[in-house]
Amino acid sequence: MKLLRDLRPIGLPLSSALPSSLTLAHPARRMRMVATAMLLAMALLFIAARMIGPVHPVVGFIQAFAEAAMVGGLADWFAVTALFRHPLGLPIPHTAIIPRNKDRIGDTLAIFLRDNFLTPAVVARRMGGLDVAAAAGRFLASPSASDGRLRQGASRLVADMMEALDQERLGGMVKGAIAQRLRAINLAPLIGQAIEAAMRDGRHGPVMDGIIHWADKTLEANDHLIRQIVHDRAGKIMRWTGLDENLANAIIDGLRKMLADMADDPGHSLRLKAEEGMQKLASDLQFDIVMQAKVAKVRDEIVDNPAMQRWIDGLWEQGRAGLLRAARDPGAAMAGRLGEALRQLGGTLQSDARLRALINRFVRRTAVGATASYGDAIVTLVSETVRGWDAGTVTSRLENAVGRDLQYIRINGTLVGGLVGVLIHVIDVSF
Incomplete structure (x- = not known):
């Protein structure tokens, strides 16, 4: 006992x-x-x-x-x-x-992790023998042949991670990135090149016709303004004799005849003058710094407009909802056009050795860079956790x-x- x-x-x-x-x-x-x-x-x-x-x-x-x-x-x-x-x-x-000796054990464990797992040389050596691109290609090309439990588990993990993230902060980051990318676009040269290409191929004709037709309709809808201007500026004698009305009619008829001639004659002098102005505008948009600055200012005003911000908000919500649907139901996502595109990508990854090498190099560099940037932080976390x-x-x-x-x-x-x-x-x- x-x-x-x-x-x-x-x-x-x-x-x-x-x-x-x-x-x-x-x-x-x-x-x-x-x-x-x-x-x-x-x-x-x-x-x-x-x-x-x-x-x-x-x-x-x-x-x-x-x-x-x-x-x-x-x-x-x-x-x-x-x-x-x-x-x-x-x-x-x-x-x-x-x-x-718990503190010394924690420090020793952290040093062991750092020296044997979390050094760029070790990670690079380990990643050197992995063909990540080929594995991703096989999975994308034949998703039905992959382990269904693995696919479902990964899908649930992705969905849970997306829902667990701070949506206000994440959404703000995404929307901020979209707005930043829009502001980074130099629109002026793009618009100038589009105008120049349209004029070179003769595709600006319908645009000119549309402008002329719009001018004619506008003149017809606002001819009373021209009559009022002529009446107000005419003298008493012209108003007493009614010549102001005749003058207004003559001006309106002359303008409408000019627009009709421009619409019927592609070689009309005013039409050629307008085309010359379009050519100058295309050149200024591509090469004039002042013009580009004006376009950039207009671009920034559009991006900062509340209506544009609401559109970006809707774009983010639609994208997030689509990603969540795809993550929760990978089978449905792989059945549509997206699935066909992913299967084609998988086939390309398996057949294109240069693309595989490029992706594997990118993955390896990313892993090595993450280890170099965060390896010491992970080691410190392990040591401090054990000490705690x-x-x-x-x-x-x-x-x-x-x-x-x-x-x-x-x-x-x-x-x-x-x-x-x-x-x-x-x-x-x-x-």
């Missing part, structure tokens, strides 16, 4: 030393129970052999086996216990090794991870000690 009381401080329940129908949940605790039960069985066997006495030579072998097994089991119990706590609660030197744990947390986590194997050491020590005891007894009785 004294042995049972001595074993309780190491965290073993007293009932674990005795046969029980209760099953412990954790494998390490079950193995601890088995190792302790073996040690107690050796103690009981030793007591029984001493009580029986030398009635038969076999009893001596049994007693030697039990005695040495107790010594081996107790020695290994002490060694295993000393890793995690003070045996029997006594502050024996060089015990409770892990709790006393209390001694009990570190002890319990490590003991749960390796405790089962440590209990096997106790079992093996008990059996090996018993066999050594039998060997010593054989030598003793032989000589």
